[in-house]
Amino acid sequence: MNIAVIFAGGHGNRLHTQSRPKQFFEFRGKPIVVYTIEVFQHIQEVDAIVVACLDDWIPYLRSQVxxxxxxxxxxxxxxxxxxxxxxxxxxxxxxxxxxxxxxVLIHDGVRPLPMEKTVIECIETTKKKGNCVVCVPATETVAIKNTDGSLEVPNRDNVLMVRAPQCFILKDVLEAHQKALAEGRHDFIDTSSMMNHYGYELHTVTGTAENIKITTPADYFMFKAIIEAREESAVFGF
Known part of the structure; x- marks a missing residue:
């Protein structure tokens, strides 16, 4: 079975939405998290979806589902x-x-633009290799700040930006989470960093640049533009 686990439990203060969390901010009357869920709903290879949501917003999300x-x-x-x-x-x-x-395909509720092809590739790679993380090549120079304040600049050709979904075998990723809980660790930035910390060799597929995470107002406007561009492409056959 292939299960999408979509997490939408944050408040999203950086989007400056006073009335609602960012995952429930709307475009054309539809919440962002619904756009995200719809992607996995329409992929045949995905069998089921679980959503983790802000407690107070669960009844509203159930109504949207x-x-x-x-x-x-x-x-x-x-x-x-x-x-x-x-x-x-x-x-x-x-x-x-x-x-x-x-x-399990772990995915941000505010990352509503993954491509079906990428999701399927992620599932297939996980079947063969045990896990898969969607990444995109770095398009700008990345610097690592050392403890002494100096900068180290790695070769950009070797740098990938980690995106989502991040796919794992349920048993493996649950065991890693339970280790983190036992150690009082709640500081992992994402699941790939946790799995790497606990010794898993991670495998990747290349995603698309448009699979953005909506965190700021600029991200939201980019999301709108991508949706409109996709619609125009469908109409005009681009």
């Missing part, structure tokens, strides 16, 4: 204080429904 007929959503669970906690809650829910050898 019903409204947009998102039939693969099997449960909506409360999110946690951090993204790591929300993901863990989603994984625990997946474990209650599916076997240990299932593939």
């Amino acid at each position: 019903e409204k947009y007929e998102l039939t693969k959503v099997i449960d909506i669970v409360p999110g946690g204080e951090k993204g790591q906690d929300s993901i863990y809650n989603g994984l625990v829910c997946a474990k209650q429904h599916f076997s240990d050898d299932s593939i």
Whole structure:
């Protein structure tokens, strides 16, 4: 089984939305998180979806799931204080429904533009190699700041920007989360960094630049532009 675990438990203060968290900010009357869920709803290889959501917003999200007929959503669970906690809650829910050898596709609720081809490649790579993280090549120079304040500039050809989905075998990623909990670690920036910390060799596929995470107002306007460009391409056959 291939299960998408979508975490949407953050408040998103950087988007400056006073009335609602960023994942529920709307474009054409539809919340961003619904756009995200729809991507996985329409991919045949995805069997089920679990969403971790802000507790107070669960009833609203349930109504949106019903409204947009998102039939693969099997449960909506409360999110946690951090993204790591929300993901863990989603994984625990997946474990209650599916076997240990299932593939889980961990994805941000505010990353609504992954390509179907990329998601399928991620699943196939995980079947062969045990995990897969979607990345894109770095398009700008990246510098690493050392403890003494000096900068180290790696070869850009060797630098990848980590995106999503990030795919793992359910048993493996749950064990890593449980180790982190036992150690009191709640500071992993994402699941790939956690899995790397606990000794997993990570495998990648190349995603697209437009698979952005909507964090700031600029990201939101870029999202709108990409949706409109896709629609124009479909109409004019580009």
